[in-house]
Amino acid sequence: MLHRKQIWYNKAMEKSEHIMAGITDLNNKLLLLRKPIMEKAMSGFSLSEIAYLEYIALHPDANVTRLAAALYMTRGAISKITKKLEQKGMITSYQKPDNKKELYFALTAEGQKIDAVHRQLHQDFIAADQEVFAAFSDCDLTTILRFVEAYNQHLDQDLK
Template sequence: MKNKDMFKELVDIFQLMDILNKNGFEKEYGKLNINEVHTIDFIGKNTKNNSSEISKYLHITRSGATKIIKKLLEKNYILEYSTPENKKEKYFNLTKAGEDIYKKHLENHKKSQERDSKIFDTFDLNEKKVIHEFLNVLKDDLKKKVEDIK
């Protein structure tokens, strides 16, 4: 198989994943966007998280993170607090609504992993090693490209 044919297959896979994620995402989370849900997920997993930590996690600017935080505060998914030691720095906790989204997100990831990891059962150990190597090379390549566009 030629490289250009494999690349086309990869592009087709990315497009199908994008369609699946968008349609499934809207169905599951309604008016929340992916960055809002991932911010809720980050806050649910981390204590004393601030806008700087959120921006690093999402790979966006701090002002971008601040906009997401503002929306989540307005939608009542998170609460803002500060510590007695540093009243200037703002941290965030989940509200009941935010906790519900956080739990739903964890459950959806668990279900997806259980459902989608079965595809690897069709391969033997040597094939899995090649696939694993390919996925690592692809991930490293994509990380480098993401860094280059920053």
């Protein structure tokens, strides 16, 4: 006969397995549905390049080290993307007067246009999904958000 703790553990494992399967399903479906839309609208740019541009748009004084950490890439991979985006005229590099050693990156006017298209796509996706979110209470959404944040922190620890 199973003890209460074992029964709880088995039920919790079953739910966690369902949650993880659901997250995997969601991710696969989102990629299937949205990747072609993104690729069409962002023709000529890889998903990594778009993520790079987005990070620079949101974080002033972005440098190779910060980009690598934020995008879960090596510094070498960031350097390759940097060269491609500079060649495409999407970013510019600069140094601060007080730090001639470090290179920082900013979006050019063309880079800002691509970022604006990307942001609009995200807004369109959010608007299209709004009926799903509207079906949940604020309390429900807060709980889901708490889970997502906690699980991200757990994964961040594993990545270190």
